[in-house]
Amino acid sequence: MNISFSKYHGAGNDFIVIDNRTERYVLSPSQVQFLCDRHFGIGSDGLILIENPSKAEVAFDMVFYNPDGSQSLCGNGSRCAVSFAHSLGIIGNNAHFLAYDGVHTSGISEESIYVSMKEVQEIVEYQNGDYFINTGSPHHICYQWPQEDEFLERSMLIRHSEIYEPSGTNVNFVREIDAQTIEIRTFERGVEAETLACGTGVTAAALSFAYRKQELNEVNVLAKGGSLKVRFVRKGPKYFSDIILSGPAKFVFSGQIEL
Secondary structure, eight states, rough: OOEEEEEETTTTTEEEEOTHHHHOOOOOHHHHHHHHHTTSSSOOOOEEEEESSSSSTTTTEEEEEEETSOOOOHHHHHHHHHHHHHHTTTOOOOOEEETTTTTEEEEETEEEEEEEEOOHHHHHHHTTTTTTEEEESSEEEEESSOOOOGGGHHHHHHHHGGGTTTTTEEEEEEEEEEETEEEEEEETTTTTEEOOOOHHHHHHHHHHHHHHHHOSSSEEEEEEEEEEEEEEEETTTEEEEEEEEOOOOOOEHHHHHHO
């Protein structure tokens, strides 16, 4: 099977994107793992299939796979999917699409692409000052910034912690830069490594920061691969709605691969 694909990245978070509207490709977890492998396949932080809409109110369905073949919501992947769908002429500058956790809105404005995120009504606050927030994918947030040589060990301990069994969690380390800006490092479940950015992690980190700084309705987030922005409406101390994740999404290259 010969597969045509495009490669995109959102702040360094990179994805294989495939136009699957003819429904030719039904990929197994092992095939997804191969395609995402950076040594033997194309290499990416995830794989996206753009499919025909299954609901009348959406322009397309986005099927997202982590590199291990599991499925979840992906914020940066969603933004890259929107850019790809726009390049195919499927959508204009504004559209609705269906993802793993339901319908999302999106928009394209100059160099920025935004997607809506599901509202958050719960923030778990631990005694040590850490947080847990589910933004479509589960995220642990820690404000104790790691030394370089301890990032992986600390990430793995939290990722496989008993409180997150059996599926585990993503892990985010955050530090404040100024009153409206944070820096983030993310260890992604499914990738099992640090990624240069993570949309759902950026969103979770921004909301945790807004919870700590009650006056905020917008947070700038500096990831390793670039800058992203999260804005929201606060409906309560731990209740956020109208959440919008925005930032760049760039085409890298296209090609074909034999599977």
